[in-house]
Amino acid sequence: MEMVTLGIIGGGTVGGGVFQALQRNGSLLCSRAGFDFRVGRVVVRDVKKTRPVPIPQDLLGTDWKAAVEDPSIQLVVELMGGTTTARQVVRRALELRKPVVTANKALLSAHGEELFALARRRQANLYYEASVAGGIPIIKVLREGLIGNRITHLYGILNGTSNYILTRMKLEGLDFQEALEEAQRLGYAEADPSLDIDGHDAAQKAGILASLAHGFWIRPEQIATLGIRHITKLDIQFATQLGYTIKLLAKVKQGDIEKGVRDRFRIHVSVSPTLVPNAHVLASVNHVFNAVLVRGDVAGDTLLYGRGAGQDATASAVLSDLADAASDLRVGLQGRLPPFVAHEHHGGVLPYKEAVFPYYVRLSVVDKPGTLAKIALLLGRAKIGISSVIQPEGHEGESVPLILMIHDARHAAMTQALSQIGRLAVVKAPPVMIPVELF
Ligand code: NAP
Numbered sequence: 001m002e003m004v005t006l007g008i009i010g011g012g013t014v015g016g017g018v019f020q021a022l023q024r025n026g027s028l029l030c031s032r033a034g035f036d037f038r039v040g041r042v043v044v045r046d047v048k049k050t051r052p053v054p055i056p057q058d059l060l061g062t063d064w065k066a067a068v069e070d071p072s073i074q075l076v077v078e079l080m081g082g083t084t085t086a087r088q089v090v091r092r093a094l095e096l097r098k099p100v101v102t103a104n105k106a107l108l109s110a111h112g113e114e115l116f117a118l119a120r121r122r123q124a125n126l127y128y129e130a131s132v133a134g135g136i137p138i139i140k141v142l143r144e145g146l147i148g149n150r151i152t153h154l155y156g157i158l159n160g161t162s163n164y165i166l167t168r169m170k171l172e173g174l175d176f177q178e179a180l181e182e183a184q185r186l187g188y189a190e191a192d193p194s195l196d197i198d199g200h201d202a203a204q205k206a207g208i209l210a211s212l213a214h215g216f217w218i219r220p221e222q223i224a225t226l227g228i229r230h231i232t233k234l235d236i237q238f239a240t241q242l243g244y245t246i247k248l249l250a251k252v253k254q255g256d257i258e259k260g261v262r263d264r265f266r267i268h269v270s271v272s273p274t275l276v277p278n279a280h281v282l283a284s285v286n287h288v289f290n291a292v293l294v295r296g297d298v299a300g301d302t303l304l305y306g307r308g309a310g311q312d313a314t315a316s317a318v319l320s321d322l323a324d325a326a327s328d329l330r331v332g333l334q335g336r337l338p339p340f341v342a343h344e345h346h347g348g349v350l351p352y353k354e355a356v357f358p359y360y361v362r363l364s365v366v367d368k369p370g371t372l373a374k375i376a377l378l379l380g381r382a383k384i385g386i387s388s389v390i391q392p393e394g395h396e397g398e399s400v401p402l403i404l405m406i407h408d409a410r411h412a413a414m415t416q417a418l419s420q421i422g423r424l425a426v427v428k429a430p431p432v433m434i435p436v437e438l439f
């Protein structure tokens with residue numbers, strides 16, 4: 001049996017999980033993949049720290065450079081997070097032509113183009129299954145299982161923390177803050193939880209998936225991103241009454257073919273809270289679970305569901321990469337499947353202002369005759385159609401909620417009309433608008 005020696009950079013939630021999973025399933029992995037993985041070094045910030053998964057003291061160190069450059073380390077596993085030192089770690093390993101496994105979507109999102117180019121130049125491999133959707137093998141599915149498909153649509157619930165919060169708010173009536181604290185205690189949240197709740201973590205993952213699906217690098221600033229901070233229990237309740245569930249949904253859609261010298265299509269990529277019909281399977285993806293729905297032009301719809309965050313789920317994805325990396329190492333194979341291959345004629349990313357969705361709108365208005373007429377007039381002038389109106393009875397006080405369901409409308413037209421509506425004297429709070437996805 002061949003031995004492969006690992007240098008694990010990071011011994012926290014995921015690093016500890018990988019260490020533990022290798023102890024638990026190392027012999028299974030050995031018999032299936034044909035490699036005996038030995039941990040040669042685990043690099044942490046503080047070797048004295050008490051760790052939930054104990055790591056023998058003689059394996060621990062704080063010098064990542066010494067670990068990466070150690071000739072006995074054949075494979076580098078970057079599980080420290082962040083984009084500064086982690087970038088140096090990955091760069092150094094690739095320069096030494098050592099394969100790298102990473103779970104770091106923030107790093108790939110910010111520097112992926114550079115790191116994949118370096119890997120190609122140095123003829124080394126970079127594996128990143130754990131960077132998107134925890135235990136769901138979505139990278140392998142896109143790169144291998146669906147390689148013969150054009151990916152026309154991809155929808156993802158990609159942030160476990162946000163999904164956990166929205167689920168606890170809907171099913172248990174928890175406050176946003178209480179639910180966030182639970183997610184942090186359970187090890188789902190990023191060190192800086194604003195990455196989760198402001199949608200950036202999901203956008204980083206959506207960018208990786210969109211780039212893989214469409215063969216050109218999509219930069220984070222090209223992805224319209226809105227998180228769940230502003231979602232209230234009131235919106236969750238109204239959405240439920242209307243037959244919807246609010247999910248933080250990543251959307252990657254191929255636009256219509258645009259005729260020209262070279263026919264092309266543009267790609268819509270966004271992450272935002274979205275009303276998902278209760279009858280759709282993604283509405284019942286709850287708690288920390290993630291799901292990705294991929295629509296291929298040959299395969300049709302494929303749905304993947306699993307734990308999107310947490311120690312064991314992420315460790316499982318890392319183990320899968322270890323097996324691939326060791327196999328490629330054995331046969332000296334580089335770039336078996338190049339990660340981002342330019343496809344047919346893409347026309348870049350569609351500006352979000354051109355994106356078209358049906359919308360849910362919640363207004364806080366004065367309950368007096370003429371209010372609805374004023375609002376309808378402004379929407380009518382912008383050529384925005386209302387599909388239904390609800391003004392729930394029983395609300396007291398100076399203002400009452402008014403819910404409008406809007407037919408397909410361009411984002412730019414909606415923001416402009418709602419900014420005018422927000423300035424009406426009968427409207428008492430900034431309007432809330434959430435896109436609806438009908439799949
Ligand atoms: P974590 O619990 O904070 O662990 C980070 C580890 O890296 C710790 O062991 C820390 O040392 C070490 N470290 C950080 N900076 C270091 C430095 N400059 N030098 C040496 N060691 C350093 O983070 P995590 O949750 O395991 O996440 C790791 C990566 O996996 C991130 O990229 C994250 O986005 C990704 N990921 C996480 C999850 C999840 O559910 N948590 C899921 C998928 C992907 P100390 O232990 O001494 O502090």
Ligand code: HSE
Pocket residue numbers: 131133134158159160161162188189190196201308309310
């Ligand atoms: N914080 C991330 C999440 C971890 O909640 O999904 C997994 O990438």
